[in-house]
Amino acid sequence: MGTEQDINHQMKVVTGDSGYVLEDVPHLADYIPDLPTYPNPLRSNPAYSVVKQYFVDMDDTVPQKVVVHKDGPRGVHFRRAGPRQKVYFDSDEVHACIVTCGGLCPGLNTVIREIVCGLFHMYGVTKVIGIDGGYRGFYSKNTIPLTPKVVNDIHKRGGTILGTSRGGHDTMKIVDSIQDRGINQVYIIGGDGTQKGAAVIYEECRQRGLKVVVAGIPKTIDNDIPVIDRSFGFDTAVEEAQRAINAAHVEAESAENGLGVVKLMGRYSGFIAMYATLASRDVDCCLIPESPFYLGGEGGLFEYVEKRLKENGHMVIVIAEGAGQELLSQSLQSANEQDASGNRLLQDVGLWISQSIKDHFKQRKIAITLKYIDPTYMIRAIPSNAADNVYCTLLAQSCVHGAMAGFTGYTSGLVNGRQTYIPFNRINERQNKVVITDRMWARLLSSTNQPSFLGPKDVIEVRKEEQPPNQLLDGENGKDDKPGN
Structure with missing residues (x-):
């Protein structure tokens, strides 16, 4: 050797x-x-x-x-x-x-x-x-x-x-x-x-x-x-997030055109949002930092929300705190401010997306009841569960x-x-992120039946960025069945 x-x-x-x-x-x-x-x-x-x-x-x-x-x-x-x-x-x-x-x-x-x-x-x-x-x-x-x-x-x-x-x-x-x-x-x-x-x-x-x-x-x-x-602590966080999602679902289900929006932790990586969504089965749309989305126009979030409300009469959206930051107007951005650990300070995307949805339906003259739940710090302040x-x-x-x-x-x-x-x-070499060309994200899309919000050109670009030389040896696909990968 x-x-x-x-x-x-x-x-x-x-x-x-x-x-x-x-x-x-x-x-x-x-x-x-x-x-x-x-x-x-x-x-x-x-x-x-x-x-x-x-x-x-x-x-x-x-x-x-x-x-x-x-x-x-x-x-x-x-x-x-x-x-x-x-x-x-x-x-x-x-x-x-x-x-x-x-x-x-x-x-x-x-x-x-x-x-x-x-x-x-x-x-x-x-x-x-x-x-x-x-x-x-x-x-x-x-x-x-x-x-x-x-x-x-x-x-x-x-x-x-x-x-x-x-x-x-x-x-x-x-x-x-x-x-x-x-x-x-x-x-x-x-x-x-x-x-x-x-x-x-x-x-x-x-x-x-x-x-x-x-x-x-x-x-x-x-x-x-x-x-x-x-x-460690990830399983506990996902488990605790279920309580917030369940509350959002109860609120949404109990009102005409009810919408529940839950913001979960995930500054750069959407693992908590993804696994909480997969575990819950009550979520209609999951938005994470790794998967870009857009609001208006054909195939956008607003169109999907309208479609879901017509079909079911209610809807639950889970959004990771780092998702959609690029969509917030420059006037709201914090000039790339950072905390003492060097992490970018984020705007409250949950409040922003809730208000954007309200404004959209107000313009369309459609009455909705939206409840926003932010359990961000609740899910990390609890003792760990048995598995953790x-x-x-x-x-x-x-x-x-x-x-x-x-x-x-x-x-x-x-x-x-x-x-x-x-x-x-x-x-220390890099941050682990959800691979949106991987099977686990495909499982989520299949479970929620939400659109990927990616056009054909976007899919090609994402695949270019994330495609390893050999999927089985070097990519995430070799371990996509493991929690947290």
């Missing part, structure tokens, strides 16, 4: 036979010579005594694509997560910290709880602290001591007990604080902006030659992080196993149903 070191130390590429490529994560031993190793404490852990194979083999990898041609290359793989036979930290030596950054997401407290309990119960680690208030908390706020007793029931609450913030990323100050406090394991929970920050922190720790693991757990309610099957709680446990424990094994500069994520360690630069 051949090895090629990535320029910025964020990925080790190993090539093998039959087109096998391993995109491996860094290790402390890459830049610190003669590190001592210790037997894994799980050898004597009663919880693991029933497990047939205690430890993950060092050569175990997980393929990024599961659909391949029989004669095609084996493709990209990632290192399989799990406990290793030898660890690079003595339990008494570990001083870990956990930080949460960016917006809220169901399951944050579950991840915090399982990191603390995983370190304590599996590896006997007793020194774990929480950083209060996001990245800037490293140098401007107090820390919170975390023990299994402190975090015992926090998974039953929404939000994060550590507090969060956007921005405030001063790399030198953060690493100075890590060094001064004697921290040697840093667990960072956040979205793509947070993981970019984590990558910079890892690079600085490496440059200083510090024996400090920097590990990430990807968090985004929009499910827009690439590579991974889905982000289990997923959070897997993510957190896998992250802990990787840190104890000396891996660093990685994100713990689910790929094709298996826990893996993914290099930071793969997580």
Whole structure:
């Protein structure tokens, strides 16, 4: 097998036979010579005594694509997560910290709880602290001591007990604080902006030659992080969105020419809107950022709304917050203002489209009853459901196993149903988006019976933009049956 070191130390590429490529994560031993190793404490852990194979083999990898041609290359793989036979930290030596950054997401407290309990119960680690208030908390706020007793029931609450913030990323100050406090394991929970920050922190720790693991757990309610099957909290968000859609449907159904409009989260990616629509069955039209639409004229939204009201007498529209922003007049635009995380501040497309529909029907002298529901922050402030709680446990424990094994500069994520360690630069390379030439979007169009709002020329252009060289190996079609892809 051949090895090629990535320029910025964020990925080790190993090539093998039959087109096998391993995109491996860094290790402390890459830049610190003669590190001592210790037997894994799980050898004597009663919880693991029933497990047939205690430890993950060092050569175990997980393929990024599961659909391949029989004669095609084996493709990209990632290192399989799990406990290793030898660890690079003595339990008494570990001083870990956990930080949460960016917006809220169901399951944050579950991840915090399982990191603390995983370190304590599996590896006997007793020194774990929480950083209060996001990245800037490293140098401007107090820390919170975390023990299994402190975090015992926090998974039953929404939000994060550590507090969060956007921005405030001063790399030198953060690493100075890590060094001064004697921290040697840093667990960072956040979205793509947070993981970019984590990558910079890892690079600085490496440059200083510090024996400090920097590990990430990807968090985004929009499910827009690439590579991974889905982000934690996404299932809960979709489930909670059903309540708003159901309320809109009841309101619409109870009035003559009733219209319910529901705005859901999704700044750049329409996954929540798409899956909530597919799950609900009560939605007549779903509008997302990836699929352009237009209001007036033949084949436009107004025409479709009129047609639906004539047929059914009522209608429900779900719109993602980032959809249709280009249609809002320039006078309403916020001059490309951004929040502290660098995200574009959006206008309220739900209010705008509701008013546009009202104005259109007023001109047509057709009476309608429109109700607008905006559950945006309600769906992310709740505790995670059962499926997400289990997923959070897997993510957190896998992250802990990787840190104890000396891996660093990685994100713990689910790929094709298996826990893996993914290099930071793969997580940060792009945003995951709904592919509107893929089968999942076609399923939605079939379910709602809405028009695609794309003309023949638009379809050709979209296909050109999104068509991979080999659909089965490189495109989204190889994994379109998985939630969140």
